Amino acid sequence: MKENEPPPQSENITWHRGSVDRASRAALYGHRGATIWLTGLSGSGKSTVSVALEAALLERGAHTAILDGDNIRHGLNRDLGFSPEDRAENIRRIGEVARLFCDAGVIALTAFISPARAERDRVRALHAEGDFIEVFVDCPLEVCEARDPKGLYKKARAGLIPEFTGISAPYEAPESPELVVNTHTQSLDEIVDLLLDGLKARGVLGAPSEG
């Protein structure tokens, strides 16, 4: 069986979604959809940055959604473990969901270590040109390890967590991310401003006067 589902009927063709609809949606919302893909080591501050950026975007009336371990690993991807295949599938699905948000005109913020360059590039390839904004949340490993907000580095050093990114598994830093922030040398306010400016420069948000 192919697709057990009809498309909108031909007499209703004026309702079909397409680029016009996307443009009018962007006009209505005052911004276009985008996927802000935060990548970085455990403890680098991805979740913190995503939450602060979302708050700033909401203040500006933008429509946002955060995808993170809390709402993905316990929901959509609850069937996945931590084998290499499952980790890849985890990132693939997150990428697909981010794209759905993006297509709906929402600014999706994702906060996952996503250590593999090839997997991030596959997510990028799902998106239309310009819709995928890779943000490298940079922070020295030793600083992340000192923060160790969940005690994961301690466990990894004790050999209790196999293949822990940065300790016993590689983190492949982005080669040409759209944006880079550094949570060790920059304040959270500086980072949020930098990201907002980056979104304006890329036409995701309206003109600077809006901000």
Added chain:
Amino acid sequence: MKENEPPPQSENITWHRGSVDRASRAALYGHRGATIWLTGLSGSGKSTVSVALEAALLERGAHTAILDGDNIRHGLNRDLGFSPEDRAENIRRIGEVARLFCDAGVIALTAFISPARAERDRVRALHAEGDFIEVFVDCPLEVCEARDPKGLYKKARAGLIPEFTGISAPYEAPESPELVVNTHTQSLDEIVDLLLDGLKARGVLGAPSEG
């Protein structure tokens, strides 16, 4: 390995999302998030209704997303086939994604046959009370078969599609859906008005004066 991902750091606790955030998001958007789950036979008009309802909602400034075969089966669920297990997993994932949209304050419209009552009820259970609005898109089988927009009934009658809902596999109509529309006896305009009224009555959309 458990969760290779820290939560927002404790010093940033004021940024945590929660019910307040959800309420303020609803205030900002002028409506709350919800999942409008359309269920019905192939050819009953789910996609047509979803697209017309979305247009009406967008006109009212609402934030919407349609999940349908086009953007799910070729994206997020491209790894799934049509075995009973895969069909169930298909619906499960759609339900999880709809909930993510709903949690982000978006009105998610889903258009899938979703013939199994138990599977729809599992999706309902993922949602907070009142967030899941099941809409039975009713239409007599013979009318759906006469429409046959994709020629699927013809193929099913010829034995070319195994387990086709309504022909060789059961459709379990909702027992107590939030809303029922009938695409055989009602016009699309009537249906859209009925659904908008239903969303207002349930507090998803603002007061009737808004509409």
